[in-house]
Amino acid sequence: MTTSAANHCFRPGQIWPDDRGVPINAHGGGVLLHDGVYYWFGEHKIAGEAGNRAEVGVHVYSSPNLYQWRDEGIALAVSDEAGSPIEHGCILERPKVIFNAPTGKFVMWFHLEPKGAGYSGSLSGVAVADRVIGPYEFVRAFRPNAGVWPANVPAAEQRELEPEKLALLATMELGGGPRAYYPKHLLFRRDFAGGQMARDMTLFVDEDGLAYHIYASEGNGTLHISQLSADFLSPAGKYVRVLPGRFNEAPAWFKVGGRYYMVTSDCTGWSPNPARLLAADTIWGPWEELGNPCLGSAQQVATTFQAQSTFVLPLPGRRDAFIFMADRWNPRDAIDGRYVWLPVEFRHGVPMIGWQEEWNLEFFDKMI
């Protein structure tokens, strides 16, 4: 096997060894650039189907160049304590870390499902550390925005759900994917008091230092964009609903020339589906759908190169240079999920993603 030390390119979908020759184990992850070093945080998965639950925690790697990654260990470990919200065997997905300059703390958010309850918890977990590689200390898990109405719903809809509608919802099978009937005006009202459901997620820090938590809510049918408090540890109390009933998950966020973009996916569990590109002129929207950003064969376009979006990494000091990061899941042997990193290309100003068997950062020098 080629070791990471010899790697000076990206090979999407191939095994990617770390500095010790061990395949990188950081699924559903995100990258933080701090003091000139990249840190890749992701779900540490174990072998087999058991790897779809969290038995170890969040793994972190560091790199000076994005090709070669040094294993920095487990940033946030799951707990051995029975009943802990992050007890091993819970579901801990899509961890992202941002740095809060005023407090000097590194803040991690992730999607958390307490052990043994499937995906019904729909919680956000928060952990914090003084050093970028951790150890991260678990702070709390909760449903965000309890007692707060979305900023973009009419006053007439800002009222808690009537008991008969609650009873009706209780009889409905509301899985995590599109349904013939999706009660798109009811779920955020049902969850007003206890907090909004939060599954697939990412974080974004804007140029003005304000941070946002973007998560699939309302049974995966509606994305929420939620501002974070100044210390990044809690929701600030303002959020909007995005494209209710469109079932977008796996949000990966980026900003180009003052415009905001997300790549998302449809909701089909671990199976790949066509990606979607969403855009808006302000964080709060309105968000428009621009279609599928993937370029290639019908099969590549229909499956997002057999992968699902997880993060878009801006390259510092370069205009319009972004890496699209996606996961090629392997739910039967979770540890063998692969990483698909591809350059974002601009066609008539629209961000698109094409397949590369092998590529390096010189790609961006050639981009016109």
Ligand code: DGJ
């Ligand atoms: C799709 C999500 O994007 C993943 O993070 C994971 O939650 C799977 N669904 C589980 O089926």
